[in-house]
Amino acid sequence: MAYPAAVGAPAVGAPAAGATAAGATAAGATAEYPRDAFGRPIDVAPAGAETLAYPAYQAQQGYATESGQPGQPSGPGSKDPARRKSSVALIAALAIGALVGGVSGAGIYALADSGRGNGTAVSDSQGPSNVVVNNTDSVNQITAVAAKASPSVVTIEVASGQDGGTGSGVILSSDGYVLTNTHVVTLDGAVSDVSIQVKADDGRLYSATVVGTDPISDLAVIKLDNASGLTAIDFADSSKLNVGDTAIAIGAPLGLSGTVTNGIVSALNRSITVASSAAPSTPDETVPDDSGQSPFDFWNFDIPNEDGSPSQAPTANSSISLPVIQTDAAINPGNSGGALLNGEGELIGINVAIANAGGSSSTAAGSIGVGFSIPSNFAKRISEELIADGAATHGLLGASVTTASSDASSTTVGALISEVSSGGAAEAAGLQKGDIVTNFNGVPITDSIDLTAQVRVLPAGGTADLTYVRDGESATVSVTVGELSS
Structure with missing residues (x-):
């Protein structure tokens, strides 16, 4: 069977550059x-x-x-x-x-x-x-984006004993640094000693080692062994995204490498809570409310093991709050750590989770058109810190918060401060118990998850403008966040 020539191959009989x-x-x-x-x-x-x-x-x-x-x-x-x-x-x-x-x-x-x-x-x-x-x-544009970005997206196979799974990643450098999810390289927090094999778009196989993981953002960096000449992904400025912008996902859903799907940016400034076995036990500053909303499941490692048995994820012992881009581009188990791209083939997000209509992660049917990606600006900061130091830092507000709407006396949407820690960033900024935070660094805050997620976006020592309501009056203060313990 004759396959069509690859896009970008020199045309048959075409003269060399500059020749006529x-x-x-x-x-x-x-x-x-x-x-x-x-x-x-x-x-x-x-x-x-x-x-x-x-x-x-x-x-x-x-x-x-x-x-x-x-x-x-x-x-x-x-x-x-x-x-x-x-x-x-x-x-x-x-x-x-x-x-x-x-x-x-x-x-x-x-x-x-x-x-x-x-x-x-x-x-x-x-x-x-x-x-x-x-x-x-x-x-069309999707073909063009796939042609540009596919060489920068890899398939990651992780194994530990009889357990294993498949995820995706994006190439950060020509010598083989790759960004993916923590839950990809730890089998959702089950193990720390894994063997990793990476398949590049051109079919080359590499072994890889973990450079650093950051469970708070669910991001990790691995390094391919003896790699050179790889094509690094181009980063876009995720702060300039609009709802309705083109969103194109490339990854390995269900182990199918190089799968391309498209949609739009469905929502921005969204925050989700994700159950995690890899996250530290440090309190997340968020007190659960009674809304009945469940954390979203990690969804990568429901792919069967090599012997055909189902891969069993460990019981989550904590949760993390993530700021995300919402998209209707189809992403499924195995897209974890893969690329969400704009119409120019630039990275706007790292795919991390999907919503399902109910049931456990092992019975979820896959994409229902509600997927989530970690914004590229956040992912870039974390990846740079992991490469430089093997670890990343996150901001700490020094306050416990709940969702304001869960308080019957509240008439304002936001994050209600229920307790202020002595000596923390919130106290230093003059925040008090009963204040309702409505905006953080320009992002509207609608509940406790929003505030926690946005605080985590900042590095330790980062600053932000925080708007709050007290006794019906709104005020804005500058906050210098502390450091979340790992």
């Missing part, structure tokens, strides 16, 4: 028939015609030319099918090339229908071999 058919003939070589980005013969201008290397956006502007320009049929609405077909091929190449390679003049060689008919070197695509394009007329 005319130049090759002048040098005494037999000129190849010029071909477009998909290996099909194309017409070219006569020898000596000017050849220009346009940036992607300039080449695209060339498609909309006025009727009657040289080399185009005249008359209103007239079209040349051959030219239209070559333009579509170039659009497909640009859709991928604009995200992947920039303008290098090598690899993709296509016809810019600008009215001159000259060959235009567009872009050098470095896309992965498993991004398959069968229909060049329908290449």
